[in-house]
Amino acid sequence: MAAMAERPSPEYDVVGLGCCCWDLVGIVEHYPGPDDKQPLLELIQQGGGLVATATVTVTRLGGKACFIGRVGDDEWGAKTRQSLVAEGVSVAGLQVMEGHTSQVAICIAHGTGGQRTIMYKYGSWPLMEAGDVPRRLVVSGKVLLLDLHHPRAALQAARWAQQAGIPTVVDIERPGPHVDELLALADYPVVPERFACRYGGSDDLGLAARRFLDLHPRALVVTQGERGCTAFVDDQVIYQPAFPVQPLVDTTGAGDVFHGAFAYGLALGYDLPYNLRFAAAVAALKCRKLGGRAGIPTMNEVLRLLDGT
Amino acid sequence: MAAMAERPSPEYDVVGLGCCCWDLVGIVEHYPGPDDKQPLLELIQQGGGLVATATVTVTRLGGKACFIGRVGDDEWGAKTRQSLVAEGVSVAGLQVMEGHTSQVAICIAHGTGGQRTIMYKYGSWPLMEAGDVPRRLVVSGKVLLLDLHHPRAALQAARWAQQAGIPTVVDIERPGPHVDELLALADYPVVPERFACRYGGSDDLGLAARRFLDLHPRALVVTQGERGCTAFVDDQVIYQPAFPVQPLVDTTGAGDVFHGAFAYGLALGYDLPYNLRFAAAVAALKCRKLGGRAGIPTMNEVLRLLDGT
Numbered sequence: 001m002a003a004m005a006e007r008p009s010p011e012y013d014v015v016g017l018g019c020c021c022w023d024l025v026g027i028v029e030h031y032p033g034p035d036d037k038q039p040l041l042e043l044i045q046q047g048g049g050l051v052a053t054a055t056v057t058v059t060r061l062g063g064k065a066c067f068i069g070r071v072g073d074d075e076w077g078a079k080t081r082q083s084l085v086a087e088g089v090s091v092a093g094l095q096v097m098e099g100h101t102s103q104v105a106i107c108i109a110h111g112t113g114g115q116r117t118i119m120y121k122y123g124s125w126p127l128m129e130a131g132d133v134p135r136r137l138v139v140s141g142k143v144l145l146l147d148l149h150h151p152r153a154a155l156q157a158a159r160w161a162q163q164a165g166i167p168t169v170v171d172i173e174r175p176g177p178h179v180d181e182l183l184a185l186a187d188y189p190v191v192p193e194r195f196a197c198r199y200g201g202s203d204d205l206g207l208a209a210r211r212f213l214d215l216h217p218r219a220l221v222v223t224q225g226e227r228g229c230t231a232f233v234d235d236q237v238i239y240q241p242a243f244p245v246q247p248l249v250d251t252t253g254a255g256d257v258f259h260g261a262f263a264y265g266l267a268l269g270y271d272l273p274y275n276l277r278f279a280a281a282v283a284a285l286k287c288r289k290l291g292g293r294a295g296i297p298t299m300n301e302v303l304r305l306l307d308g309t
Numbered sequence: 310m311a312a313m314a315e316r317p318s319p320e321y322d323v324v325g326l327g328c329c330c331w332d333l334v335g336i337v338e339h340y341p342g343p344d345d346k347q348p349l350l351e352l353i354q355q356g357g358g359l360v361a362t363a364t365v366t367v368t369r370l371g372g373k374a375c376f377i378g379r380v381g382d383d384e385w386g387a388k389t390r391q392s393l394v395a396e397g398v399s400v401a402g403l404q405v406m407e408g409h410t411s412q413v414a415i416c417i418a419h420g421t422g423g424q425r426t427i428m429y430k431y432g433s434w435p436l437m438e439a440g441d442v443p444r445r446l447v448v449s450g451k452v453l454l455l456d457l458h459h460p461r462a463a464l465q466a467a468r469w470a471q472q473a474g475i476p477t478v479v480d481i482e483r484p485g486p487h488v489d490e491l492l493a494l495a496d497y498p499v500v501p502e503r504f505a506c507r508y509g510g511s512d513d514l515g516l517a518a519r520r521f522l523d524l525h526p527r528a529l530v531v532t533q534g535e536r537g538c539t540a541f542v543d544d545q546v547i548y549q550p551a552f553p554v555q556p557l558v559d560t561t562g563a564g565d566v567f568h569g570a571f572a573y574g575l576a577l578g579y580d581l582p583y584n585l586r587f588a589a590a591v592a593a594l595k596c597r598k599l600g601g602r603a604g605i606p607t608m609n610e611v612l613r614l615l616d617g618t
Contacts, residue, residue, distance in 0.1 A: 024333055026415060032426050034340040034419065040430040043413050104352050106335060106415060108428070110343065117341050119417070121349040 012090070013063035013267035014260070015141030017133065017157050018051030018171070019149035020069045020084070020094070021103040021120070022076040025252060025291040031110040031117060047083025048105055048292040050147040050171050050256045057260025057282065059088040060296045063267065065260075066137055068093030068157075069149070070125050077102035077123075083293075093137045097125035107252045107291075114226070114251035114287060128153035139164040142267040145259060146186075147171040151178040158185035167218070169263045171255070175199065183215050188266070190221040190259055205230065206237070219272055221262065223255055231276055240276040243284035243305060253292025258283040261302075281305045321399070322372035322576035323569070324450030326442065326466050327360030327480070328458035329378045329393070329403070330412040330429070331385040334561060334600040340419040340426060356392025357414055357601040359456040359480050359565045366569025366591065368397040369605045372576065374569075375446055377402030377466075378458070379434050386411035386432075392602070402446045406434035416561045416600075423535070423560035423596060437462035448473040451576040454568060455495075456480040460487040467494035476527070478572045480564070484508065492524050497575070499530040499568055514539065515546065528581055530571065532564055540585055549585040552593035552614060562601025567592040570611075590614045 024045050032038040047056065051067065058065035067089050071077030073096050080102055084091050105120040128150035138144060144161040146154040146168060154170075155178055161168045162185055170186035172179060173195055183189055189212055193205060200208025205222060209232040212220040220232040228242040261282035265275035281302050289295030297305075333354050341347040356365065360376065367374035376398050380386030382405050389411055393400050414429040437459035447453060453470040455463040455477060463479075464487055470477045471494055479495035481488060482504055492498055498521055502514060509517025514531060518541040521529040529541040537551040570591035574584035590611050598604030606614075 024415070026428055026430070028428055031343040032428060034426055035424050037427040037429070040413075040415070040428045043415070043430040104349075106333070106349070106352075106417075108415075115344050117343055118346040119335055119337055119341060119349045120346070121335070121352040 010140060010142045011064070012066045012141040014055060014058045014143045014145055014263045015066045015068065015137055016051035016055045016145040017068040017093070017138070017150065017154055018145075018147035019049040019103070020047065020052030020067065020071060020080050021049035021105050022080045023048035023105050023107055023252070023292055025107045025109065025250070027109045027250070027290060029110070031108065031115070042290055044291055044294070045079070046291045046293050047080055048253060049103065050149070050259070051145055052080070052084060053253050053256035053292045054145055054171070054260030054263065055089045056084065056087045056293055057257045057296050058264045060298060061261065061264055061282065061302070062299045063264045066090040066092055066141065068134065068137055070095045070097055070123060070128060072096070072100035072102040072123050072125060073098050074101050076104050093134055095128070095132070097123070100125040109250040109252060109290065114248050116250065116252050118252070127151070130156035133157050135160050139166060141166065143263045144168045145171070145263045146182070148176055148179065148182065151176065151182070154178070155181055155185070158182060167266055169259060169266065171259045183212065187218045188221060188262070189217055190223065190262055192255060193222050193224045196220070196222045221276070223258055225251070229258070229276055229280055231272055233272065238273055238276060240280050243281050245284045245287045248287050249295070250290045251287050254283045254286055256292060257286045257296055277306065278302065319449060319451045320373070321375045321450040323364060323367045323452045323454055323572045324375045324377065324446055325360035325364045325454040326377040326402070326447070326459065326463055327454075327456035328358040328412070329356065329361030329376065329380060329389050330358035330414050331389045332357035332414050332416055332561070332601055334416045334418065334559070336418045336559070336599060338419070340417065340424070351599055353600050353603070354388070355600045355602050356389055357416075357562060358412065359458070359568070360454055361389070361393060362562050362565035362601045363454055363480070363569030363572065364398045365393065365396045365602055366566045366605050367573045369607060370570065370573055370591065370611070371608045372573045375399040375401055375450065377443065377446055379404045379406055379432060379437060381405075381409035381411040381432050381434060382407050383410050385413050402443055404437070404441070406432070409434040418559040418561060418599065423557050425559065425561050427561070436460070439465035442466050444469050448475060450475065452572045453477045454480070454572045455491065457482075457485055457488065457491065460485065460491070463487070464490055464494070467491060476575055478568060478575065480568045492521065496527045497530060497571070498526055499532065499571055501564060502531050502533045505529070505531045530585070532567055534560070538567070538585055538589060540581055542581065547582055547585060549589050552590050554593045554596045557596050558604070559599045560596050563592045563595055565601060566595045566605055586615065587611065
């Protein structure tokens, strides 16, 4: 922790490095078959992407956040950038790549259980490398949040955070290059159950968690959709049920929002059981509205939900 | 035909009244299941809509066209309008509806056979009524092209065209209000086989065609996708096979383009057998590119295809 004492007081609650994206989000009553023509009940567009939506969650809740990532210099990129600026997220680390296209996703919400189909197009820019990561920004936050969109850049950032004594929350959805290395550096891997079981090599979540705990994180957090989430710390298991949502409109981005809230809770000094409850409440409230960001609540809305239960 | 002699020489080859739309068009390798996350190989946006794309076909082929319809005053509406202006289609009849949203469609192309799934959101504006149709524009073309998007406006336009001796091409995809009345006024109903059989009450296309011919059009034209098209005139049947397309990228809008080419061919005075061949060639060439409009050919490209066969 010596390194931590040396750095200036943190500028941000959460600094995030990873995916940002422009989302086109529609609702259909029933998901159309492959040769169908069906009406959309609604169609909106808004910013998305794992870490980007997580940083918006931080500012919506009243915190300070900075985003590091890449967009192209096209229409979608300009909108993606503006969606962060409008939410008060610092884009000091957002690199606008000349002559490149941006990441875009089509999200189709359908059914009554929050199901959604996602189709995404990657940006045409090259991935960020270790040398592209601004160290000053990485160490200017109380908490670092990473996804695997730019894996080598994420690894570099995790190393700098470790040296500076900054806890790192890592969002990993699927196996891929550098997953082992990144998990070894993560203080809080926060992963969906499907990935936890796959990576942990067992359908028994408790058994699967051991493979993560062997890497000595402070805690492994597993998100389980409508069933809630479970944290594993040494030999302890903490289960947090999901908050019921009425109306359940769209689960798009619920995981991203959970990550943002969890990282912000760490920055606020919440203990693990309360932080799980806090992040679960924030993620649940998000699902009231269509799209990844529209429903992200303010701190007052979260406290009302937490106090009411 | 007395009325025809009274009007000034036509300003446009084709005047179209009906649907215009903004299309978000993606390609996936396989159509995703209801809870999947899948990459898009490509994602583009371009103008679409039955009659709007048909009028763009006319100008791309070297003719003059005017579009009558509605958009909202939102971002999609501005793009829809601009997509017509950029192609040289007159927007003298395009009404920009204040405070309303525009029609947008998500088109997902997939598979190797030109399959596509379409999800669409109607504009929030009210439909055009008979009183909203500018008579001067309707009678300023050599040919009138209608779809059923604004059914009562389409009926009024068809009546004016009939009085002025202007032939009317009608694009009807499915049963709906005012279909009977509009078909009774249509000189050339150009309809997909599925609708022809459904409306005609028989899976035998020849039998189904009789119900249309009882209304005394100059010809009934039935589009049959990859199998081509068939025209019925009195007791005559003219079959035109489709032109093979390499590569077959996307059939979105192929029907709209067929209608535009057919209407323009009428304006140019082509006889029915040649006009079927012409429209089939134009529609086939369209399918080389993604989206409803990108692949619409120039007259030279069409003539090369027609001369080569």
